[in-house]
Amino acid sequence: MTAPKYDVLGIGNAIVDVIAKSEEAFLVDEGLAKGSMALIDEARAEALYAKMGPAIEASGGSAANTLAGLGSLGGKAAFIGKVKADTLGEVFRHDITAIGVDFPTPAATDGIATARCFILVTPDGERTMSTYLGACQGLSVDDIDEATVKDAAVTYLEGYLWDPPAAKEAFRKAAEIAHGAGRQVALSLSDAFCVARYRAEFLALLKDGVVDILFANEGELTSLYETDDIETALKAVAKDAKLAAVTLGAKGSAIIEGSERIDVPAAALEGPIVDLTGAGDLFAAGFLYGHANGLGLKRSAELGGLAAAEVIQHVGARPQVELKKLAGEKGLI
């Protein structure tokens, strides 16, 4: 087995975020479940946008945010995801390649537009997302480049890929290629509602060994095991996953590998929480960077916590400082 070219290959929905501040009442008026991600169609996207406050646009997508974080840490990453050849598709491609991530997937030249995620950030920093999947629905097995998958130490997949119909097959194909090449497969559970939609399939991926590394937050993991008690869920995942990295908000994270459990406190914040979007994605970025570079579970979780802390102190789901420099200043790399 040759040394991998990439620390991580991410496969996910290629989305541009449209981010606006919002009062709690607006979520209620619009029937939005605070903190969740809901799928919307084009008509609903237009109607919601018309009612939203002034916004900014920033490239997003869960796995893509993780890769941007990995690139910012100095890691080598590639992304597979589907945009259309339109303005927002060009924005997405610019932003991910500008941070040093390879993005080999060709844009769709016709059909529906590049995906948008309308993110409403309430005064407490919580984000509520409404996603129009658009061109992401065109991602298929044909977009899984075998050589790229073989060349990545970890192939990282977002649970949201279960939403667009053909992407699930792309996900499975990528996992097979990765394992055939002796590489690892990671999955992020993405969202508690996403887990509720695909619980049985996600559990099977773990139990069948399709997934080696699981990323989840408290809500997602308790949803997966249908319990209100995070400790019960952590005990359950210890049996099902080879390695699980579970974020616990202000309590930090718990890393579970078989019978071993490491609890890592959250990184200190310098300012207030502004926008929680991307917290989990950036935790995964730091953790995967550490994991791919053999830094050990504790240090990897600390890097994850540091990257997550940076991203929640500003609007937008990708780092605004060079994480490599920040991690160096903190003595983590």
Next chain:
Amino acid sequence: MTAPKYDVLGIGNAIVDVIAKSEEAFLVDEGLAKGSMALIDEARAEALYAKMGPAIEASGGSAANTLAGLGSLGGKAAFIGKVKADTLGEVFRHDITAIGVDFPTPAATDGIATARCFILVTPDGERTMSTYLGACQGLSVDDIDEATVKDAAVTYLEGYLWDPPAAKEAFRKAAEIAHGAGRQVALSLSDAFCVARYRAEFLALLKDGVVDILFANEGELTSLYETDDIETALKAVAKDAKLAAVTLGAKGSAIIEGSERIDVPAAALEGPIVDLTGAGDLFAAGFLYGHANGLGLKRSAELGGLAAAEVIQHVGARPQVELKKLAGEKGLI
């Protein structure tokens, strides 16, 4: 004369900002004069974008930023400017109307794309701008709606309007209508390089009484009077302008009305300067809000300083908090 419907009508370039962090060396490599605004063509826009780091997109445009600030303060505003009916044009229209500003100008249905301003923010918070004017070049006298101009206490024009060829005539027509209706006309000098391009014309606008209120920063005013000494420039503008509001960076602002001069210190910052984009635009927003609401020169300048302080503490040129609430907390309105 009936009470005006609008505190301010702004006429300016309708631009979406593409904002990226940049090191000083990149500006040197690209031949960009730090702190300036340069006009670029489409080919240069594509080449520069390809070299820039990951960016975010946010509605901008100098006068439009001022109106967004005015709307955030609870003022009544309208905007005249030209976008194309494309994705970024829809973004611009959404953002300005969502903050409560009327935007009656129809989008161009063909021709070149909505304008973009590539903004490179260096670690010191200074911004360097490269503007592709795009659809702004289609703004013409036909876009000046007479009723809207008559309905505004102040018609506010950005100096950048001297760049697109037909906009200058639109500017003059608007000023004539405003004065014919007993309203006031304000001009922002926009940028020291813009002043260098149109110095004689800008001076004539003041001396001929086409402009009642002048907004400038130190670099622009000293460029206008071709002096290195701000005090010399302030004495000169006292003779030429009925009212001048001059921002002096960390030193605050000087308001000049005939023989009267009021110096107002800068508002206190709660955090570091992150991005100076929009500082002058937001000063004008606060000042014009105070002026249109009869709050007096000192209070108006304090409101301007407060609005400017908010916008320089985050990325992007429009307020991220409700300025009305902020100003209320500070006891200014």
